[in-house]
Amino acid sequence: MSVTTAFDLRRHLRGGGHSAGVWAALAALILFGLLRYENFGGAYNISSFLNYNAMFIVISVGMCFVILTGGIDLSVGSVAAFTSVVAAYLSPWGIQIALPGAVMAGLAIGALNAFFVVAMRIPPFIATLATMLGAKGGALVISGAQTISIDWGSNFTKLGMGKAFDLLPWTAVITAIVVVGLWILLERTSLGRTVLAIGGGEDAAAMMGLNTRGAKAFVYMLSGGCAGLAGVFLASGFGAGQPLEGIGWELSAIASVVVGGTLLTGGLGSVGATVAGALLLGLVFNILNFENGRGVISLSAYWQMVIRGAFLLLVILLQSRLSRATQKELS
Amino acid sequence: ETPPLEQKERYKVGFAQMESNNPWRIAETKSFHDTAESCNWDLIATDAAGSAAKQVADVDSMIAQGIDVLFLPPREEKPLIPAVMKAQAAGIPVFLVDRSVDPDVAKPGEHFVAFLGSDFIDQGERAADWLIENFEGDQGIIVELEGTTGSSPANDRKQGFDERIAQDDRFQIVASQTGDFARDLGRQVMETLLQAHPDVNVVYAHNDEMAIGAIQALELAGRKPGEDVTIVSIDGTRDALQAIIDGKMGVTVESSPFFGPLACEVMGKYAAGEEIPGWVQVEDRIFTADNAAEHIDEAY
Amino acid sequence: MNAPDQGRLALDPARHGAAIALAVIVIFNLIVTPNFFQPQTLFVNISQMATIAIVAMGMTLVIATGGIDLSVGAVMALAGALAPLIFLSDFAQANPALGLIAAIGVPILIALCCGVFNGLLVSRFGVQPIVATLILFISGRGLAQVLTNGNLQTFSHPSFSYLGTGRVLGLPFQGWLVLIIAILLSWVVARSTFGRQLLAVGGNERAARLSGIPVHRVKIGAYVICAGLAGLAGLIVVAINSASDAARIGNLMELDAIAAAVVGGTLLQGGRAPIFGAILGAVIIQLVKYTLLANGIADEVALIAKAAIIIAAVYLQQARKE
Amino acid sequence: MTDLIEMTGIGKKFAGVIALSDANLSIRPGEVHAIIGQNGAGKSTLIKVLTGVYRRDAGDVRMAGRDLSITSAREAQDAGIATIYQELSLVPLRSVTENVIMGYEPRTRLGLIDWKAAHDRTRQILTRFGVDIDVTRPLGEYSTAIQQLVAIARAVSLKAQLVIMDEATSSLDDQEIETLFSVVRGLKQDGVAVLYISHFLDELYRICDRVTVMRDGRTVATHDVADTTKLGLVTEMLGRDAGEIQAAGLTALSGGHSDPGPVLLQATGLRTRTGLRGVDLTIRKGEILGLGGLLGSGRTETARALFGLDPLVSGQITHHSGAALDNPATAITQRIGFLTEDRKVDGIIPHLSVRENITLAILPQLRKGGAIDRAREREIADHYIKALQIKTAGMEQPIRELSGGNQQKVLLARWLALEPEILILDEPTRGVDVGAKFEIQSIIRDQVAAGLSVLLISSEFEELVEGADRIVVLQDGRSVRELHNPGLTQDALIGVIAQHQNSEVAA
């Protein structure tokens, strides 16, 4: 009896070991916040937190797919800025035009990345670095280096500022739908499994007859599309198309994915843990703001950067201990 | 109507700074911290690290914490409107500091109490005016060093200056490139532009840091800033005043970061029920060789 | 006589790709850009590309081990913030010579420590390089700002400024510095045991370990050299400007350095370290910047052009490799 | 009846290296067809041309009389050609199930993958090969042998008209090979043709109908297997004189003749986290100690522990110098070398040249004030390239461009250059052709005669029995018996292994 339990526990840990750390850290941080700060668990804080972080969750999940193939997408932040401008221009026609329009714009840039990586065989780091610069330039060009007003009269702002059933922000609801959809895609479709196989060994996957080129093209387009959606959230939740936004988003998305236990070399990782990673990193900001509000210490912006780095270090070390245990067994 | 502010002994005050990557912002934040003590504030200061979206999220977290008043230097004109609206909806009076929001959407006295600050366009115009008045040559070949591409001070300071200078046909702007409000970039851009346009004799920089960078570039190239090249700038930093005293720079239009005391005063009046004008305009001085030495000690 | 190494270098297709790109840019400039063919243009470009080149050479070593270093910009800021703190201190005012040595030595030492930190995370703790160096990328600059309280430090210190403004035989001092470092590092890569070990670790880490190569030490070594060079670059930036602004020094340097290394023919998966390629890459990036600026191309359009050029240069190498 | 596959006049060049020139191959439906040839003869390349991995420079490929133009592995599979490549083409991070059914997943009505059905089907397929494992675990957790079987299972399950096996048995034990053979016979019965590549001529006589011999990128001849002799085939493969080969014998090792010298290394009670549960052995000067056992018995793990790669949980390794062998670098300083079994993963540094690969382990010795003594380095590389007859365009050629067998020789050179005292050889002749195998074995013999001690791991019992002075038999991570030469036979070794296998079951 006890033997089986111990065995099962070991199996369980081995299976979920690479993402156990992030869930534990997330739970701990939430608990810490709830106990230490009043209003931390209040409806206002929760919904505004989700509203702001919806953008990062969506981007991180897209990034997760790219990283699972062993690639990387540095362009997501610029793409979100670019598509926020597109969305703002389309906002007079309402959400039903602006949302698909901006997502298509993101997909198009994703397709460009896919072309560079898959057809031209340019390393993803470089290809997406170039589109990062290009999309930023493009955003500034089409906006004339100005923020672009959205149409406050249309239903466009409802998405970013309204709530579904007076409960959760629409952005959070859409994000949840996207996350669940992508989770199913990864776990239950051959496309998803091909994505995982590519990260585990691209040549091998190709020799198995999988359509690796197609799957790779897909992840870059997906990531572009997710960034496009984040751009829509940005425009509708923050009232304008913003060509200057998105700086450093790619790095926080990468951090979320990695904190979620996904291997940067690909092949191993999950959508759920990535969401947890994104929430965790967002929560650090939120908690720092609350800590400043307690008035005991006032952390300067610089200390906040140092603390964020230190926190990332902590989670990564925790993560690497856990995942090295699983890694060892595989090698 | 803006929400009223009750009169209290201590206030919980929110100050949502947009970024801390230049001396001007740092001086502004410091001014609020200094005022907090004298004005009996519990100050919650956040820093959005240059992201308008994060600035909105910061305001959100301050609303969640139940602040009494919000001072907000909006990073962008339009993207910060939601923050203003949300604070308004939560019954928190909002004062905009040093930059304003899009007047077509959010109005003083209605969505926010007032805007405390100067006018970037006006700053650009005054820099141009000084140049037009004091330039002695026949032909002014101008290089313009712009601030961060797309940022509102850069756009406005460019607009004010360019429009005014266009009215005088002695002047011609041969190149206008961004130096990102930074000294190092200002220097590099100036070095390059000087090669392409060796005949330049006026530099207009959107802030003092870039102006100092330009002075260094000129000196490295063997030019004499102040003598064969006139430098015009905005901000009024200590280094700039020193450069004016040294004769290397012509003028800098003040753009004071010390908003703390003014904020305290206006807030007190508002709590007392006084009428606050929609724009509490800050009187920007102008520093030239005539008065730089007097003011250098108060500069940051 | 057979000179296999030289033969291999000369035939390296990656280097040709970059060289062609360089030639195209130079010719374009000679035709289009006013006053391009002038010594002053050369000086300006050498002095501006020096920091990119110095950091890119370090980056090349790190990439050769299969890693990447995002923290170079932050390390530059840290070193750059420290130097004036030191020589403006009372101690340095009292002993100028010692102060100057400390003002150069201590920041570089701290930079080297950052390299050890990165290297340890990557090797001993097995953290992925992008993430490991992301930590200092985030907090290193914060630390620099904490040290200076975010303030801009300005100074006038002619002997320190020599680092950035000095001239030797009419050419900028930092240009010579680049040359010396390049010669040193290419010797290290081609001739030294460390260099061979570096390439072996990047080529196949497991095999390297099985052949008795101290993999951890080699990796740490690469990150330390990279961080040390970043520190030096930080000092140069501060020296040129006679001012240190922790928020700005080395901003986005990691992208320029990586781009330079890759345009110069470094493979991101590791195993190759073309040092002179990195310089070539830095020169190309610098010239692109110069060309666009000097011709009055708007910043936003320049970004797009830069993107296109990076893609083109890398594609050129890619095509020739196959 | 038309041939199933008809390849004529195939040519293929790689960056100046001619891999194939005017190669021909014809496979009849339902036959088992073998290709043999030395390392680098072009066998794998010919297959890759057939399956669309490489594009041919010249020649025609026809399948069932029709022109075949395949450009991807998927197209090959859809055309009815399933392949097990020489380099395992599997994804170790993913589960066994995924590796078997990937691309052909069972679906639920919603079109999503039906994992339960997938696992069931995978279990069913693997049962045919006598493999009973947890199919939900990552494939990488299992041994090379299991992985090889999974690859075979996948290929066979694709319902192809032609199954290609490129050295599929190289890491299988006798029992597993038997299973494989019965699967091959089953395929044949179903009318499926099998293209079989192997360096083991015995296997060929047991299951193959026809054989094509390749040499230097050309097909030399195709025979009915029944019409050939081993000697005749070897002669054709090597292009050498029959008499010369006969004189040399088939393995070049011969154990049991040396006088045991002093003890160099003694291991007692080795236990590791990797599966050793009590291994004892001693290595003496100038002898070859064999490690016998089935796959998974812990031979590689023993070698790794001795080389300081896997930390000991308990037990002791005593080296005569007194040094603690706790990492490869110290082992190498004590002049211990370790030729690993997986040359791609643990051996070659692909971008580096043959020269640089040869001298990798002796870098400290070549150091002259921080620099590498280049003249000596070249001299050493040159010496070993000649001594081991490594087929390369020159010492500056990147090692990745060499054929498998020649890469193996370079790695052997790496360790010989160390002038080792103890050399651990883990499957030194796996995937190496008869000629090269013979050469490698005679090099080992010469070195042993000169005083080298060897720890030899080999799944070829012939090699082990003929070569080793003593054999330590491992079973489930434990050393169970020690056998001595002369007088050892393969039957005796198999007997010991089987005996312990049974007693294990009984206990």
Ligand SMILES: Nc1ncnc2c1ncn2[C@@H]1O[C@H](COP(=O)(O)OP(=O)(O)OP(=O)(O)O)[C@@H](O)[C@H]1O
């Ligand atoms: N990708 C490649 N690039 C360059 N040369 C190659 C490549 N693949 C094979 N070759 C060369 O082609 C020749 C044939 O190699 P191939 O792998 O087909 O031999 P093989 O008969 O399968 O040998 P082995 O028995 O060692 O597996 C060799 O000389 C090899 O060096």
Ligand SMILES: Nc1ncnc2c1ncn2[C@@H]1O[C@H](COP(=O)(O)OP(=O)(O)OP(=O)(O)O)[C@@H](O)[C@H]1O
């Ligand atoms: N049939 C099997 N079923 C389950 N696990 C196995 C099986 N065979 C091997 N393994 C696992 O693989 C581990 C090591 O196998 P490995 O093949 O490396 O051993 P080995 O004796 O060195 O064989 P070889 O060197 O011939 O490959 C074993 O400890 C065991 O956990």
Ligand SMILES: [Mg+2]
């Ligand atoms: Mg082969």
Ligand SMILES: [Mg+2]
């Ligand atoms: Mg083994």
